[in-house]
Amino acid sequence: MLRFVAALLSAVILLAALATGGFAAQFTDVPAGSWYEIPVSWAVAKDVTEGVTATTFCPNQKCTRAEAVTFLWRFDERPHSTRKAGFSDVKADAWYADAVDWSSCRGIVQGMSAKTFAPAGLCTRAQIVTILWRYAGSPTSRAANPFHDIDASDYFCGAVCWAVEKGITRGVSEAAFAPDSACTRAQIVTMLWRLSQILPAKKTVVLDPGHQLHANYEKEPIGPCSTVMKAKTSAGTYGYASKTHEYQLNLTVSLALRAELECRGYRVIMTRTTHDVDLSNIDRAAIGNQANADAVIRIHANGSTNASVSGAETVCITKNNPYCPGTYAKSRALSDAVLTEFCKATGAKKRSVWETDTMTGLNWSTVPVTILEMGYMSNQNEDLTMATASYQKKMVLGTANGIDAYFSS
Ligand SMILES: [Zn+2]
Incomplete structure (x- = not known):
């Protein structure tokens, strides 16, 4: 509309x-x-x-x-x-x-x-x-x-x-x-x-590189009309082996993914292209909503207190999400497609699509959205691998392939 x-x-x-x-x-x-x-x-x-x-x-x-x-x-x-x-x-x-x-x-x-x-x-x-x-x-x-x-x-x-x-x-x-x-x-x-006049309209993909230079611990509701509050933007994780902040890795991969998607004919909108921004998770969801995006990919990396945990996962709302249940089917399909193709291209351990209604950025989205957790920065081996240009290229191609697969299914 x-x-x-x-x-x-x-x-x-x-x-x-x-x-x-x-x-x-x-x-x-x-x-x-x-x-x-x-x-x-x-x-x-x-x-x-x-x-x-x-x-x-x-x-x-x-x-x-x-x-x-x-x-x-x-x-x-x-x-x-x-x-x-x-x-x-x-x-x-x-x-x-x-x-x-x-x-x-x-x-x-x-x-x-x-x-x-x-x-x-x-x-x-x-x-x-x-x-x-x-x-x-x-x-x-x-x-x-x-x-x-x-x-x-x-x-x-x-x-x-x-x-x-x-x-x-x-x-x-x-x-x-x-x-x-x-x-x-x-x-x-x-x-x-x-x-x-004869070409089909381009698909719009919004990329949201997670986190930013300074976390914002003010609170915002996790969904429309919710009384449950969470920090506007948390700090994200950190790779001790690579000495890289999650917000840095997320943006590096997202910028390369933007170029790849544009070369494949998508219109790409970024929620941020620099680190020093102040965007809450509601703000980030609003960018996708205002663009009436065909898909939103929120790019993140994971952290765990257990250093042996590794692998990629995507995150999606549940079927019974109280805020935006109408987007479940498409968001689930997007989450499945991105996770499958990401793991195929990178060889990363395929964890699962985690369904949850606790994510502010998902609950406020009126368009199909997934969170891609590329890997664990708390795992020394995966952290160092994700820091290399050659593996980043695989992550970019895998994610782009997943987006292609989602739209062609
Ligand atoms: Zn994150």
């Missing part, structure tokens, strides 16, 4: 802008009534473009490969990348570096060679259609190829058939596609606008 209202609101804003001359009116070179006026207005409203200058969009300017991937990266809401693409002609501080890293890590663009991306090279019609097709998941098209200048053996043949079938682009004539012609900025923005 919230998402519907938000979509309606942005549609109203866009319509109002168009009625009053539109966002595109800021550009002197985007004439009212031109075929690209609405796409350019949409692109400005969606933060896909700011124009070449404050007053010009340069619609007929040929688009470079750097511009093309940057349009798509912004269209995808500027996702973080899990790794560097490593092209020798893309400097780390280039304005398009994040876009190239992301699109490369997502398998959307390949370089012109193994080592080079050719950012200033013009983006051809074949290239942009292939980029959009891969972004859409490389769907199979049943449409026949009507173009004499495209051969079934061309790498972009399937992409062009899909794009024409979906109305994202058409040939330069009935029988010709002109695959090697450069695209203009207006053409690419128009293709993105059309693509936006």
Whole structure:
């Protein structure tokens, strides 16, 4: 419902802008009534473009490969990348570096060679259609190829058939596609606008790295209308072997998980990206509720007075939870999927899904939520293992696989 209202609101804003001359009116070179006026207005409203200058969009300017991937990266809401693409002609501080890293890590663009991306090279019609097709998941098209200048053996043949079938682009004539012609900025923005109308909505995942620099021992009710009170945010545990606080490990893993999930096409919202925050468990649940999240993952590590205890577990409300019983089935499925895939990827001992109605952050959630307890920092071996980059990567992949499995079940 919230998402519907938000979509309606942005549609109203866009319509109002168009009625009053539109966002595109800021550009002197985007004439009212031109075929690209609405796409350019949409692109400005969606933060896909700011124009070449404050007053010009340069619609007929040929688009470079750097511009093309940057349009798509912004269209995808500027996702973080899990790794560097490593092209020798893309400097780390280039304005398009994040876009190239992301699109490369997502398998959307390949370089012109193994080592080079050719950012200033013009983006051809074949290239942009292939980029959009891969972004859409490389769907199979049943449409026949009507173009004499495209051969079934061309790498972009399937992409062009899909794009024409979906109305994202058409040939330069009935029988010709002109695959090697450069695209203009207006053409690419128009293709993105059309693509936006056929893609399914992204799933929103909220990641809550547990705890923070300073605990907050003020009390808050453990559920709506409850008289049972608990600390707003407890201190969390500590790994004596790794000399790591739980809040540090939780954030390290969560930031890497954000990049991995964004590369898999999710919209990710973090409850915190720094340690020095003051967020109670109710505050954290409210972030997931306000986002109307499709899933909330609360990232934690465990502690025990028994140093021999180890393994991973997830935490879920019970079937008879008095605060939010309607979310039980989905939260249980999420808890099962994340625990199974986490243990499969890491090799950690699989404990169980712990069902309890004592967790403030679960009781206040109106959306599916699980707590992932990645392992025991009180177990010297597990503590040291969780501190390594290689095991953290496994934890990230396992959790992401669990989220994938939850949504595909
Ligand atoms: Zn914790």
